[in-house]
Amino acid sequence: MENVYIPFASEILEVIRHTEKEYTFRMEFRGIVKPGQFFEVSIPKFGEAPISVSGIGENFVDLTIRRVGRVTNEVFEHYQGQKLLMRGPYGNGFDVGSFLNGETVVVAGGTGVSPVRGVIEALSTSEQAKKKYVIVGFRSPDDMLFRTDLKNWAERLNLILTVDRAEEGYAGNVGLVTKYIQDLPLADPSNARAVVVGPPAMMRFTIIELQKKGFRDENITVSYERKMCCGLGKCGHCRIGGKYVCIDGPVFPYNEAKVLLD
């Protein structure tokens, strides 16, 4: 029997530096992957960490990694041509096709942009790109990820790029993502769809704003981040109520997610 715990070695094809603490590692991988899915990335001696897919190509997956823990610190010591161990992809991922028709709003905060990058990319190239609204928030101008993408998205769909705080004289938007939701010029919020990914507090308040705007819970999609040791429904760390984030999620419709209490 195939042993699902044994990782494979994958070559780092390229390292894309976004900020001091956030790099994208382009990893060699051939296989079917969906935006919103994740890999368990590991380094012997340091352990494993679940990392969501931020980009998908014919022979690669992009993993955008924030340097915040024991494993990710060590990942940052690796360079192009070296290898990392991986298992996956895991999780359900986003059903990208379901967001292409009609009005769609994506609200993403910080590294939460990674799992929805593929969704935004698809929206930006869809025929109805003019009906797509994307609100992306970062802590500060220095924390911005995917700058080239942001520029491209701004040209093709309705992008609101904002930062929580900035030094005086900053020309862009300053304020939390929640600030922009009520002013979105939507024709029919009750039938519009929304995707929300980011830190827990940001997600909580964004959903409240969306509900106020008239969004229905079943039309809001969220993606959760939890501690995971297996990605396979076994270790129990990611369970919330009757759901396992690793195999039932990490993407949930909000009408299901709202009854889950950590």
Place this chain on the structure above:
Amino acid sequence: MGYFLTREAFDGVVAELGKRFRIFAPVRKKGAGRFTDTDVILYDTVRSGSEIVLDAKSDYAFKEALTPLSEVLFYFTEANTQAASFDDRPILIFARACDMHALQRMDQIYLCNGPEDPFYRRRRELVHFALIGCSESFPNCFCVSMGTNVAPEGWLFSVDSAPDGCACTVPDAGCAPLFAAAAAREIDAAPCHVTENKVRVCVPETVPAAVRTHSLWDEYTVRCINCGRCNFVCPTCTCWSMQDISYTDNGNVGERRRVAASCMVDGFTDVAGGGQYRRKNGERMRFKVLHKIYDHRQRFGNDMCVGCGRCDDICPEYISYSNIINKVYDAAREG
């Protein structure tokens, strides 16, 4: 139909079975209990029937024979990995009715929740069971309320302690000749099971959202010391954490293990960057209890808890989990 065996004859049968199986059974460790001069009953390998404790509940569950507290998954040398070899001799585990039900819960997690776990599967294939009958209910048991007082099928033989010997039934054709040859006489026998416990619980059919934030949990924020003993003795707690170690002589060589984890202990939900869920012990208690009597049922159709009461036996703060179930039931009825 069954057999009556003298103690000596039963010892002989176990010794004979020891040639075919590695036998795990509850044994008494003298003076190794939590308090001075107290014993502990836990699972260990045995070679003789006299070592097996038939007349008391084990403090720890049989699960360690199937899922060791610490298990090497694979060894690594730089980026190369090699799955750990393991002992592939057949295993015989002495267990009670509640434990046999707990096995079904373990199977649900390891074999049915997502893809099959290869390490569990390979050991599970080797495991056989002997049923220890329960002629009376032990302290804190509430198996009758949980519907786990009668063992599901799947054991090779049963053994009940009787005056001067053991009463056994042997549904397994492979073991029957061994018992027949050793028996003092044939008897009418069926494995004993209890039909009443002193402790009774009512499990709510549904748990309204209000119960999850109910004030009943606050008490446990104060009383519980989140030591995790309740998880480690529970026959149905299966959670684990991944752990890497490297050897001091050569840091490029090491192993990846999984080790038993507890949802009550700090760190269970920690994510990189400092995120944490369920900081309060009362919230952790709610998470654990509702998993055992509600959340698991939503997924698999049966409750996870088997009513063995080991968590109540072991708690250093004398928290009664069965009491909590009844409080949840009352709170659920309030709505």
